Amino acid sequence: MTTAQIILDADFTVSELDRRIFGSFVEHLGRCVYSGIFEPNHPTADRHGFRQDVLALVRELGTTIIRYPGGNFLSGYNWEDGVGPAEQRPTRLDLAWLSTETNRFGTNEFIEWCRAAGTEPMLGVNLGTRGPDEARQFVEYCNHPSGTFYSDLRAKHGYPEPHGVKFWCLGNEMDGPWQIGQKTATEYGRTAKETAKVMRLVDPTIQLTACGSSHRNMPTFGAWEYEVLQHTFDDVDFLSLHMYYENPSNDLLEFLGNIEIMDRFIKEAVAVSDSVAARRRSPKRIMLSFDEWNVWYKARSTEHMEPPGWPEAPRLIEEIYDLQDALMVGGALITLINNADRVKAACLAQLVNVIGAIYAEPNGPAWRQTIFHPFKLASQHGRGTVLRSNIRCGSYATKTAGDSAQILGTSIHKANERQIVLLVLNRAVDGPVELAVDLRGFPPITGGKALSLHGQDLLATNSAEAPQKVAPVETTEFTIKGDRAVTKLESPSWNTLILSY
Numbered sequence: 143m144t145t146a147q148i149i150l151d152a153d154f155t156v157s158e159l160d161r162r163i164f165g166s167f168v169e170h171l172g173r174c175v176y177s178g179i180f181e182p183n184h185p186t187a188d189r190h191g192f193r194q195d196v197l198a199l200v201r202e203l204g205t206t207i208i209r210y211p212g213g214n215f216l217s218g219y220n221w222e223d224g225v226g227p228a229e230q231r232p233t234r235l236d237l238a239w240l241s242t243e244t245n246r247f248g249t250n251e252f253i254e255w256c257r258a259a260g261t262e263p264m265l266g267v268n269l270g271t272r273g274p275d276e277a278r279q280f281v282e283y284c285n286h287p288s289g290t291f292y293s294d295l296r297a298k299h300g301y302p303e304p305h306g307v308k309f310w311c312l313g314n315e316m317d318g319p320w321q322i323g324q325k326t327a328t329e330y331g332r333t334a335k336e337t338a339k340v341m342r343l344v345d346p347t348i349q350l351t352a353c354g355s356s357h358r359n360m361p362t363f364g365a366w367e368y369e370v371l372q373h374t375f376d377d378v379d380f381l382s383l384h385m386y387y388e389n390p391s392n393d394l395l396e397f398l399g400n401i402e403i404m405d406r407f408i409k410e411a412v413a414v415s416d417s418v419a420a421r422r423r424s425p426k427r428i429m430l431s432f433d434e435w436n437v438w439y440k441a442r443s444t445e446h447m448e449p450p451g452w453p454e455a456p457r458l459i460e461e462i463y464d465l466q467d468a469l470m471v472g473g474a475l476i477t478l479i480n481n482a483d484r485v486k487a488a489c490l491a492q493l494v495n496v497i498g499a500i501y502a503e504p505n506g507p508a509w510r511q512t513i514f515h516p517f518k519l520a521s522q523h524g525r526g527t528v529l530r531s532n533i534r535c536g537s538y539a540t541k542t543a544g545d546s547a548q549i550l551g552t553s554i555h556k557a558n559e560r561q562i563v564l565l566v567l568n569r570a571v572d573g574p575v576e577l578a579v580d581l582r583g584f585p586p587i588t589g590g591k592a593l594s595l596h597g598q599d600l601l602a603t604n605s606a607e608a609p610q611k612v613a614p615v616e617t618t619e620f621t622i623k624g625d626r627a628v629t630k631l632e633s634p635s636w637n638t639l640i641l642s643y
Contacts, residue, residue: 144628145576146535146549148564152583156528157483159554162309164521166205166499167434167491168252169213171239172458177504178494184505186364188496192255195508197565199500200259200493203514204521207262207309209489210252210435214238216314217270217322221604224248224301235452237322249284250296253305262309264433264489267341269313269333270323275412275441278340281310285345295639308485309349311433312337312374315356315384317366327366331373338377351380351431351487358385358407363415371418371428380431380487385413387470388439394634395468399542399615401473401550408432408481430481432488435474437467437513438497461497463511465612466600472636473567477518479552482528490517493546501604509609511600515595516565519614519638523563526556536570549575549631564639565604568631575633581625585643590627592620614638 152227168174177184179200182191211219215238221246223232231245249265256263265284267277279292284305286293293296293304315321316330325333328574330353330363352374355363385404389397408430415428443459449456461467472491478488490513502508533550551566562584568575569596581587593614602612620639627641 143574143576144536144570145578146533147578147580148551148553149400149532149580150529150562150582151555152555154530155555156480156530157416159479159482159526159528160486161525162207162262162487163432163478163482163485164204164495164517165207165209165433165487165489167209167213167489168211168493170211170215170236170243171213171492171496172460172493173254173455173495173504174498175247176455177498178249178498178502180507181504190251192258193502193508196494196502197258199508199510200261202337203499203518205259205261205493206490206521206576207264207487208256208259208493209264209266209311212266212314214314215323216266216268220272221249221268221269221276225250225283238574239458240448240452241456242454242460244454246270247307250299250301253430254291263305263307264309264311264315265307266311268335269316269330269337271319274335274337274340277337278344281344281348285348294363308347309351310341311351311382312378313353316353317360317362318356327362327369328491334370335373338374342377349379350377351433352378352384354381354383354389354411356384358403361532364410367411367414371415375418375422375424375426375428378428380429381409381411381415383430383432385432386436386438387471387474388471388571389437389466390439395569396472396537396540396542397466397470398618399540399546400470400478402543402546404474404479405481408477408485412484415517427484429486430484432478432485434489434491436491436497437461437463437470441497459496462603463513464601464603465512465597468512468595468612469517469567469634469636471513472565472595473550475516476550476552476567478522479528479554479565480531491608492525503606507606509604509606512604512612515612515614516636519593520565522641523556524554525640526554526558529553529555529562535575538569549577560643562641562643564641566631566637566639568633568635568637570633573633575631577631579627579639581641586624587622587641587643590620590622590639592617592629592639592640593638594632594635595637596632
């Protein structure tokens with residue numbers, strides 16, 4: 143058995159961890175909303191039409207903020223269509239996903255659902271077909287107390303108290319040729335600046351995210367961010383990043399090399415943002431909102447993207463996740479946490495059915511997909527200060543990302559609970575690894591446990607018939623002596639180590 147070591151020192155930290163990095167995403171796409179979170183005729187539905195079985199799983203997952211209503215859907219969406227009496231709302235053609243949108247679920251239902259789920263709403267404004275005027279009216283509708291047209295309209299719709307939505311996105315993927323209302327960086331930067339200006343005049347307490355590149359491989363990546371921030375630097379708080387991870391060749395080590403690419407993407411976005419700050423001699427730092435990320439490669443064929451005949455809530459992009467996908471998601475979570483000094487929000491895309499951590503059948507059961515488990519454990523234990531993890535281990539070569547360390551880890555100090563939690567990915571495929579964790583500057587370890595997500599079949603999935611086929615298990619090969627903990631990491635595996643002192 144090969145060995146590895148993680149050294150942690152109480153004085154060497156990265157940042158306090160912002161809980162909003164454990165966010166997710168609900169878009170009017172496929173069955174994410176309709177028969178996902180909202181199905182009035184489902185046996186578990188409450189008076190609002192919310193599926194209680196799905197809500198229970200969302201609470202268990204531990205999502206802290208939810209982005210809505212898109213996504214590509216956002217760039218053709220009129221927010222006014224989704225408020226007021228449901229029977230009076232218009233049915234529209236959704237050009238983003240070639241579907242029919244009934245608007246039975248809209249802003250107020252989403253706010254109600256977030257309250258039921260115990261999570262914060264993140265709303266987007268349409269900068270594809272619309273602009274500053276509709277955006278400031280949307281903020282007024284959601285956040286202004288009373289006495290104006292849109293705040294009183296909200297009260298007329300049954301919500302006299304303001305929703306108090308604090309986190310807003312200025313459009314979605316506006317550089318993409320697939321986007322309704324695609325813009326150049328200058329066009330988008332000017333529009334986003336003026337939109338931010340009027341939104342903040344309505345509510346100065348909101349936080350705003352400008353669109354970064356739709357993904358790192360866009361031909362304008364870097365130049366887009368620089369130009370957009372030249373216009374919006376003084377008016378926004380965040381820059382968005384999007385990335386999806388693919389494994390078309392079914393090569394685990396190449397697949398997990400995406401983790402290095404994600405880390406580089408974050409550091410490159412930070413570098414561009416800080417170059418704009420440097421040009422201005424400004425101490426302000428733009429933070430990052432990684433508000434779309436997930437594994438997505440199986441459900442990318444035409445039938446998953448372009449349904450014929452404008453159907454309502456078709457089965458689109460319903461990725462079925464396996465064990466190796468869960469390892470990739472676990473590695474991405476480690477990367478987000480290790481960049482906690484600049485990544486202050488993130489959204490797993492999406493929540494239910496559509497590349498979702500949860501799968502729900504219409505009028506049937508709901509269950510945890512494999513990727514549910516690393517996200518749940520990271521959110522459950524992701525509270526406190528991120529420590530700098532000094533990792534000593536072997537490496538291997540990849541075409542995807544060059545040399546990659548076999549062991550990837552992050553460490554969180556939960557001082558109030560007198561715990562140190564490590565999330566560790568073992569990418570070694572040639573056998574288990576004995577991992578030693580050495581603490582410096584902490585009291586002696588008094589107890590702990592280790593959980594492991596692993597299995598012989600990397601293609602194993604969960605289903606209605608076998609909902610827990612892939613799930614973490616507690617390992618008994620875990621010993622503690624003084625300031626050292628030693629455990630065995632299966633090959634390959636994603637692990638949670640909880641140390642108490």
